[in-house]
Structure formats: C-alpha cells, structure tokens
Amino acid sequence: MRHARNIRFDIQGLRAIAVLAVMLYHANNGWLKAGYVGVDIFFVISGFIITALLTERSDKVDLVSFYASRVKRILPAYFVMLVVVCALSAFMFVPDDFAFFLDSLKSSALFTSNQYFSGFGSYFAPRADELPLLHTWSLAIEMQFYLFFPVLVIFLPKQWRLTAFALLAASLFAWSGYRGLGESQDRMYFALSARVPEFMVGAIVALLMRQRELPMLLASVFGGLGAILLAWAVLAIDKQHFPGFWSILPCVAAGLLIAARRGPVSALLATRPMVWIGGISYSLYLWHWPVLAFIRYYTGQYELTAAWLPIFVASSVLLGWLSYRLVETPARNASGMMRQVPKWVVAGTVVVLVAWGGQRINASLVAPLPVELTRYAAPELICHGTQVGACKRGKADAEVSVLVIGDSHAAQLNYFFDQVGEEQGVAYRVLTASSCVPIPGFDFERLPAWAQKPCRAQIEAVAGELPKVERVIIAGMWQYQMQSQAFAKAFAEFLVDTAGAHKHVVVLAQIPMFETDVQRVRRFTEIGLPAPLRFNHEWQTANQQVQAIVDRTPGVRFLDFSNSSFFAAAPYQQGLLIYRDSHHLNEVGASRYGHYAAEQLQRALDQPQPNVSLKP
Template sequence: MSNDNFNKPNDAGAKRVERSIRLDVQGLRAVAVLAVLLYHANGSWLKAGYVGVDVFFVISGFIITALLTERSGKVDLAAFYASRVKRIVPAYFSMLVVVAALSAVLFVPDDFAFFFDSLKSSAWFTSNHYFAHFGSYFAPRADELPLLHTWSLAIEMQFYLFFPIMAICIPARWRLPAFLLLATVAFAWVGYRTLGGQRDEMYFSLLARVPEFMVGAVVALLMRQRELPQTLASALGIVGALLLAWALLAIEKQQFPGFWAIVPCVGAGMIIAARRGPVSTLLATAPMVWVGGISYSLYLWHWPVLALIRYYTGQYDLTIAWLLFFAIASVALAWLSFRFIETPARKATGLVRQTPKWAMAAMVVLLVAWGAVRINASLVVPLPVELTRYAAPETICHGTQVGSCMRGKADADVAALVIGDSHAAQLNHFFDQVGNEQGVAYRVLTASSCVPIPGFDVERLPTWAQKPCRDQIAAVAKALPEVDRVVVAGMWQYQMQSQAFTKALTDFLSATAGANKNVVVLAQVPMFETDVQRVRRFTELGLSAPLTFNREWQAANQQVKAIAERTPGVRFLDFSSSSFFAAAPYEQGLLIYRDSHHLNEVGASRYGHYAAQQLQRAFDQPQSNVSLKP
C-alpha cells in the first residue's frame, strides 16, 4: 500500500524523485483505496472492491522496478531498504500502538487473546501466514479483527526483501523476459491451485501475489524512456479502465485470486502504461491526487476503525451515523498520520542521527504491548470461568474424539446419542444434569458449524472446520446403530440457510425414525444481536450497550418444526418461549449466556434441570407428529 519512492539519502536525489512522481499513478492509488473502503464498509456496495489491493501491488511493482532499474550505476541496497523502512514502518507501528491500546480497553479477555496473537504476527510482518491459518469458532468474526488488513502489508514487505536482489542478479537484457515469464507461470500456478480448492491458502500467499507485482515490473521495463502516441495512449487507458471497472463489479470472491486476478492487474498495468489520455487526465485531478497521497495511511487506519465499530455494535451493517463516523474518523486519522508521521519520517536523513528516535519508538511499542495485556485483564473484574465457556474444550467431543464422549451418570448405559453443531456442544453440561437426574448417560458428538449427518454440505464450512466435520459424520454413522434414541440440536438460524442441509436433515430424520429410533429435535435457544459478555464489559466501562434479541432464530425454529411435524416418530421440543428464557440472558439473576447465542456452563446445567422431565416425556410419548412446546 505504500506509495513513496526510493530516495538516495541526499536532498538533490529526493527533490529529483519528488518531481518525477506520476500524478496519474497517485490517482490510481485513490481508485484502489476507495474501492477497498467501499467494499469493507459494505460488501454489497462494490462486489469486488477487494481487488483494489491487487491494484496496489501492481503499482508497487511498477514503482520499485522503475527505481531499481532507472540508474545505470550500482543499486544501493542499504539505501533502498532504509527508504522502505522509513516509508512503511513509522505509520504502521503507530497504528499498531493505537489499536493495541483501544483493543485492550474494549475487548473481552478471550477476544483480546486472539488480537494479541495477530498483533505479534503483524509486528513481524508475517500476518498473512497467521490469517491464512486463522480459524476458531469462538474467535471474533473476520470483520471484527482490527489487524486483518495487515496481511497485504506483510506481503508487500516480504516482496521488498527478495525482489531487489532478484532484479540485481538478473542481467539487464534478461529482466523483461524473466519477469514476463515469471508473471505468466505464477498466474497459471495460482489459477490451478485455486481451481483445486486452495483458494484460502492462495489468498494470503506471497507467491500468489508475486505475478501481480510482476505486471507492474513488466510495465516499468516496457515503458522506460518510452511514450506512446496520443491516440494509442488514450485507447490503452480507456481499455484498462474498462477492464478494471469490470473486475470491480463482476469478479466473484470465491474464484479469487485465481485466473481472474489477471483482469484487474492487466487493467491497472494498461492505465499506468498509457500515461496520457482522458483516463490519465481524470486520475491526475487534484482531489484524486490528494486521496492517492494519503492512500497508505487511509488504508492503514480505515480497517481498524471499521472493525472496532463492528466489535462494539455487534453489527456488520452499520447505521448512517456509524458510517459517517467511520468515514470522518478514517480520513482524519489518515491525514494526521500522513502529515505528522509519514512525511517527517520519509524526509528524515542521517540514519545514525535518527537512531535514538527509532530506539525510543521501539521502546514505546514494547511498553504498549506489555501494558495492553495487563490493562485488558484489570479494567473489568473477570467472570468465573464457568460463566465464560460452555465446557472445557479438552473434555468434550467437539470435532474430535475425547474418551467415550459420555455425559451424565458415569457408570450407566448410553440412553441416547446427541448430535449437532456448537448448539449441541453447549449442551454437554445440560446432559450431565439430565443424565444424573435420570440415572442414565448420553453420548454427545458435535462439530463446529456442522450437524454431523449424512449429506451435510461440508464444503460451505471454513477450511479449518471441514475435516473435523467429516470425522464426526463418520463417528455418528458408527455410533447410530448402537442406540435407539437420538437428540439433534443446532443453530438452525445458520443451518437452514442451506437448501442442501435442509434436504439432508429431512432425509436423516426420516431414515432414523424409520429405523424405529425415537428422535427429538431441540429448538435453537434465543439469540441476541450482540455478545452478552461484551455488553457486560462495555457497561462496566460506562459505555452505552443495549442488548436486543435477534429475531431470525424464531423463523428458523419454525422451519425445523415443520420438518419434524411431518416426519412420523420425530418430536420437536421448544423451550425458547418458556419461563426459563423469560429474563435471558439471565436466569434468576445469574448470567447464563457465554456470547450472543450459546449458553455457558452454569446456564446449560440450569437448562438441563429445567428441561429434564420434558425431555423424558418426549422420549416416552408414543409415536406422534405433535411438537412439544413447554
């Protein structure tokens, strides 16, 4: 995302480079960053606004190649790397410090643990690897991760490490064919891997983005000391703009980067190569150049602002007031960063004289990181662990097998098999309570976001959740013949969005009940718009934090109820409107939720005590279609 040039550490060189800045390229940066902002603000506003990042990579490849190859003399690698550090690091680490401080205040401890891991990877410019393998059901949503955007800056820094050496080692006459070949082969490889189901891995991979840098490098070498005729330049710019516009409006994210990444990269390359014409003139207008000038800081700051707003509100779709705050805060922070951090750091000369300032800045970063952990834990009195989780993860069969997966009376025979996603996993203590009261045991097999039944559409799950889902589907298939009672629970609000799942559930209930097994389907528990643990923290901090019900779960419960009622032998048990949830997220004054839609250990145990008799009656009732709603 950086947009400065490689300056020799002397005033004459700096002035010469400043004069050579391409205003149309600055304007292209504005297009790229505005596309990213629109997409991040709301993904429906600009379908493929994320390709703005790829445009940045093309621009970086162009600028760096031009700077490394424009001189006939030996390239000063030390000066090059020093210029990159001055250009990127000060504003970047300033952002990290501020975001770490804010996150330490706002984030509940479990969420801050995820944030702190991302902070460490961001500080080392390896966050692309961290986020490529990031996955946890209970982590904040991707749009609530304040440092998610640093993956692209990590890739850029990694590119800067090896590319100058490669450019120096390749003889001048071989650079153009070498870069062109590298771009072609790399695009083909990325396309092949993406078609092979490796999209998530490719998205955050430096190797997958190398061909995008190479497009810019090829343009820099082709157009060095060349200027196209006016007519050709105008046509090239218009075609490039049309390609880029089509890419922003039409590319499907599921197919990206892949072969489709060629389109916006070639479009950006054509615009850069044109240099003249109506498109270049438009890009070189004062407003576009101004936005392009602050584009690096704007990219740095906009995402943390947006992520922290979403973390606080619990909503992806923001109100007009929050969107205005996002826009004003992002531009204001970007301008302040550009004016008081970027510009002074870029113009600073004499590395030896700057050493004390760099050392002091490093100390500030370390102190903030050290203090953030302690501040996060001390601002609000922590809740007992049993109120912050639904079970100890190492003791339950959630995506894996842990012992016999038994809950309830330890030495009793298995009375029923319990299956489902995390909304079944939250019932481990529920079935401990029910089993102990009834003198029986339950076997609980669950997986994140996955109801482990035949035909479940595993492909829609995040990559990290797919193998555990398949493993639990196999485990359920093996355990099912050994029981004559089955309990199914799920986050129906999520699951029923899939037609494939709806069919799989219908078929499973019909087949299981048809095999003379008693089947009980539990309704989804009430869900809130925001995480109750976060609301508690915000309230303790004196911040306004209203808690309202999400209503989508009710419609989903009705859908599942309809399937159960038309399947003989299946009972639908719904406690969502019962007295137990009348004061949710509290029950008799005690917090029973761990987040917006899962009960905690205490809540699950109390729920089990409340529901035990009804569950027993549901199993003992003769074959019937009638749902039970206490």
C-alpha cells in the same frame, strides 16, 4: 502528470481508486462485489515504483538507499497504527478476544500476518470483520516481496530482466490458478506466491516504459481499455475463484492505466480530489479497517447503520490525513538514516511496552468472571470435532442409550445432559462439531477450511454410533444451518431415515440469540460505554422452518423451550448470567437449563406418540 517532486499524478489517482474500492468492499461487501481487487492494484503500483527505483537512476542497484526509502515509507505510520490499535483493543476487548489480538499483533509486527491469518480459525475467535489487524496481511506480503526482489534484480543481467519477469509472472499466475482449483482459497488469498506475479506486472510495465511515452492515441486507448477492464474486475469477479487466474484481470487493467500516462482517463485520475485521496491512500488504508473492526466489535453488527456509516468515513479520513501529515510526511523527509536509528529503537520499544502493558490493562479494567460463566465446557473434555474418551455424559454408571448430535448448539449442552442424566438416570453420547450437524449429506464445503476435517470426522463417528441406540437428539444453530438449502434437504432426509428405522428422534429448538455478545456488553457497561442488549429475531424464523420439517416427519418431535419462563429474563436466569456470548449458554446456564427441561425431554423421548411439536 507530474509536479516538482516528480510524482505521477495519474498514479496517485489510481491509488485513490484502489483504496476507495477496498473501503467500499470492506464497509459492505454487497456494495462493490470485488472491491478487494484494490489491493491487487496496490501491488501492481508497488511493482512499478520499486522497479523504477531500483533500475532507472543508474545501472547499479543501491540496496541501502532502496531499503531506507521503504522503511521510511512504510514503518512509521504502520507502527503508530499498531500502538494505537493495541491500546484501544486492551480497553475494549474481553480477555479471550484480546488474547487473539495479541497473537495477530505479534505476526503483524514481524510482517508475517499473511501466514497467521491464512491459518486462522477458531469458532470462538472474533469474526474476521472484527479483527482490527486483518488488513496487515497485504503489508506483510509487500515487505516479504521487498526482501527478495532487489536481490533478483541484482543477479539478473539487465538484458534478461524483462524476459525473466514475464516468465515469472506467467508461471506464477498459472501456478496460483492451478492451485486455486483444488486448494482452500483462504490460503491462496494470503499466499505470497499468488501475489508475486501481480508485482511482476508492475515491474514489466516499468521496464517496458522506461524512457518511453506512448503516442496520445495509443495512450488514450490503453487508458480506456484499462478503465473498462478494471470496472469489469470490481463488478464481476467472484471471490471464491480469487486470486488464481482471475487476478490477471485487475493487474492487466492497472498495468494499462500506468502505461497510458496520458489521455482522458489519465487526466481524470490526475484531478485534484483523486490526487489528494491517493496521497493519503497508504494511511487511509492503514486506518479504515481498524475503525470498521472496532465499530463492528462494539455493535455486534456487520452492516453499518445510517448513524455509524458517516462515523466510519469521517474517522477513517481524519485519521488517514493526520497520519499522513504528522507521521508519513516527516518520516519521508527525514535525512540521515543512521541518525534515525535511535527513533526506530524507541518505536519498537514502545510497541513492545504497549503490548506488555495492554495485557495488564485489559485484565484490570473489569473484574474477571468465574470460568464457568465464560465457556460452555472445557474444550479438552468434550467430543467437539474430535473424540475424547467415550464422549459420555449424564449418569456415570448407566449404559449409553441416547445419541446427541449437532453443531456448537449441541456442544453447549454437555452440562445440560449431565444434569438431565443425573436426574433421569440416563447416559448420553454427545458428538458435535463446529458449525456442523454431523449427518449424512451435510454440505461441509460451505464451512471454513479449519472446520471441514473435524466435521467429516464427526459425520463418520455418528454413522458408527447411530445403529447402537434407539433414541436420537439433534440440536443446532438453526439460524445458520437453515440458510443452506442443501442442509435442509439432508436434514429432512436424515429425519425420515432415522424415524423410519424405528428410532425415537427429538429435535431441540435454537435458544434465543442476541445482537451482541453478552460478555462484551458487560465489559462495555463496566468501562462506561453505553451498550444496550437487543434480541436478534432471526432465530425465531429458523425455528419455525425446522419445526415445519419435523411436523411433516412421522415419529419425530420438536421440543421448543425458547419462549419458556427459563429464558424470560435472558441472558440472566434468577439474576445469574447464563450466556457465554450472543447465542451460547455457559456451563452454569447449561446445567440450569438441564434441570428445567429434564422431565419434559425425557417424556418426549419415552412416549411413542405421533410426531408433535412441544412448546413448554
């Protein structure tokens, strides 16, 4: 299981299992339900390796040698990846997305990205699967662990280490499991405290197996049991309950496989292909996620097509191998730490210069659009997730007579209702929240953590305003909302109750949606990348589902402009871009839409006719 440089081939094979599991999960989370536990396997391996480095060679801990080895192991390939990803992001990303990227770059360079991504939340930020540095959270946790663990080893007497590590692992597993019962799993997932016990499992194995080798039969049993537990972990664990108590399973599995060292499973792990993949696993991990993120940013699709899947695999492996051969290996073999200092200074300077130059390159490649074409409203001037003044739109000197509620597809209509109000002499109160239709019974638990509190606040605000008006307009991204049966039930009940209170209710259909962000398509086209714009047709089915609910509710009207002449040339209208992304109108589009729909919307609100679906 060893070669001339004293590297355990079976552990290299376990690294291969870890990185392949992560890649499968990241490529499509339906392919391997819990492939993300590959990261936990890496943490166990790291705990084993660094404990061996700190304790096996002598009783005295050599901190300088330890940190030098960690710096040479992690930083060179890591900072090369940051530089290349920053340059590509400056080239491809629209300015708003590049601003988010720069924030993540700063945290990644400082190894605090686990904290950054745990609190990351903005409706108009790129999706998580489009963030090219999201995977750096695990490296941040690893570096943070390296800061305190050697100190812990130094101050603990040799005979106390095993007991202390076991107690630390047990208490932190219990703590993270308890916190996971009531705290957002997003925060726990990125928390150092939830990952320290995973390192401790590896540390315990290192201390227990120091200068020991299990009998072949016992080693074979350990290997087989570890393999079974690991297979169970990657196939059965539910991410909603992870890390917490469930993280014990893959960690114990990895610990058993490391302890086994011999036997059929260890021999399988030590085969040449597994060892080769394990050898480049660090660089492969560094590069596979940015490749995926850029593909998804460019295509606007989460699932890789048959054409993009081989590109992802080939690019990831090639970049991982080049990084291993040209960066990792030379850096590891470099001698004389002090002689390397100038190189580290140059590397850090390059990262800073690329980030600084990237901002200028990003802004200069494509002429910026006027702000009214890139947003649907100034966020500080609308009641989207918060209260801003009276939340009044439309005719300034009219009394509010209509309440407008919904998610961002209602928030995008603030300028729409200004236009309609001016033409019809009506004032509206618009209360919205990201991804949330603020009605009683809305299942806000399914929203990201950052969106839940604003959603609850707007539900309360709507409950206070509803008795004051006789007319209600509801708009939403039905394509998203109707995926929830709980929402469909709450929505149907709200319509019945509101119409039963003798209020006039109009439900607006979702506007057409595209596969890709129209602002991105514009940028790709300007910089010479082919970027076809295709409709996403799921919104049509969702509109039909909402219409079915409306049609069986007396007194409620469904108003559908999605197939009207206004959207015939979408995302343009009379030659002007009216969308801000793949499914929201910009300020100009909202105003023009209001002018187009004003008369028919007012007629739908005014006429006390039986429920009917209106399709202009």
